[in-house]
Amino acid sequence: MTSSPTSRASRSPDGARGDLFDPQCPTRRLLDRIGTKWTSMAVKVLAEASPEEVRFAELQRRMAGISQKMLSATLQGLARDGLVGRRVEATVPPRVYYRLTPLGLTLEEPLAALREWAEAHMAEADRANRRSERQQA
Amino acid sequence: MTSSPTSRASRSPDGARGDLFDPQCPTRRLLDRIGTKWTSMAVKVLAEASPEEVRFAELQRRMAGISQKMLSATLQGLARDGLVGRRVEATVPPRVYYRLTPLGLTLEEPLAALREWAEAHMAEADRANRRSERQQA
DNA sequence: CCGAATCCATCAGGATACTG
C-alpha cells in the first residue's frame, strides 16, 4: 500500500516545507499493515484458534487461496510487529506453530468491529455503487 | 491493494477449481477501500467536521500532502459507495461541498476504534520491530 | 514441511499540465 516511509515528501520548489503527511502517524502505519491483502485474515484465523497454536500448513488450508510465499511473508510481518509468536519444533521435517501474542489478541477486537460493520453495511454500499454505475452509463 | 475483482483466480491446468478466496467477502472489500491511502483520513476529517459540510479546497488543506488527483479520486470512491454526499453550488467559480452520509458516519465508529488501538499499541509494535531488526543484523 | 529466491504482471498513487 505504498507505505514508503521515506517518500520524498516535503519537496516543493521553495525548499523545506516541513514533512508532509506525518511519517509517524500510527494509524497510517496500522492501515498499511492490515490493509495488506492477507494480514487481517491471518489475525482472524489465529484469533479463532486462540489460544491453540496453528501450524503453517493448517493456516494455509484455512486461508483459501493464499500462496506459501504470501503466507510466509504475512506471518513474518506479524511476527516482526510482535503480534504473533512462532514456535519451531526441530523435528524432521520441521513443524512450525503460530499463535497470536497478547498484543495480537487486542488487535482482534477493533478488527472484529470492522468486520461487523462490513457485514452489516457493505451490502448498502454495494447498492449505492450499482446506482452510480447505472446513472452514468 | 489489488482488489482486482476479476483477477483470473480459478485457473489451474485442470480447469474450473472454483473461485479462490471468495470474491464476495465484505470485509475484504471494506479493507480494500479503507486501506487505500487517503480514504480513512478523509472519513476522519469529514467526521470531525460533521454535520458541517467541507469544500474541496478546505479538505485538501486539512489533508496535508494529498494531491488534487487523489483527493478527487478518494472522494469519488466514497461517494460511489454512498459514504459521502456531494453538493454543488453552480456559481462561478463553482463550489463543491462534501459531508458524510448517515452511512458514512456509522463507519467512523469502528474506524475510530482502530485509530485508538493504533495510538495505544503501535509504539509497542515498533519496539518489537526494532528488536527484530537488531537480532538478525 | 516450511520457507527463500526468482520472475513477472498489475496497480496505487505522485508530478505535472490542462479545462469549464
Added chain:
DNA sequence: CAGTATCCTGATGGATTCGG
C-alpha cells in the same frame, strides 16, 4: 475553484522453483 488527463514510478503479490 474543482476537477480531468497523461505520464511514470515503485510496491504488491501471484506462480514457480529450489533448499534445509
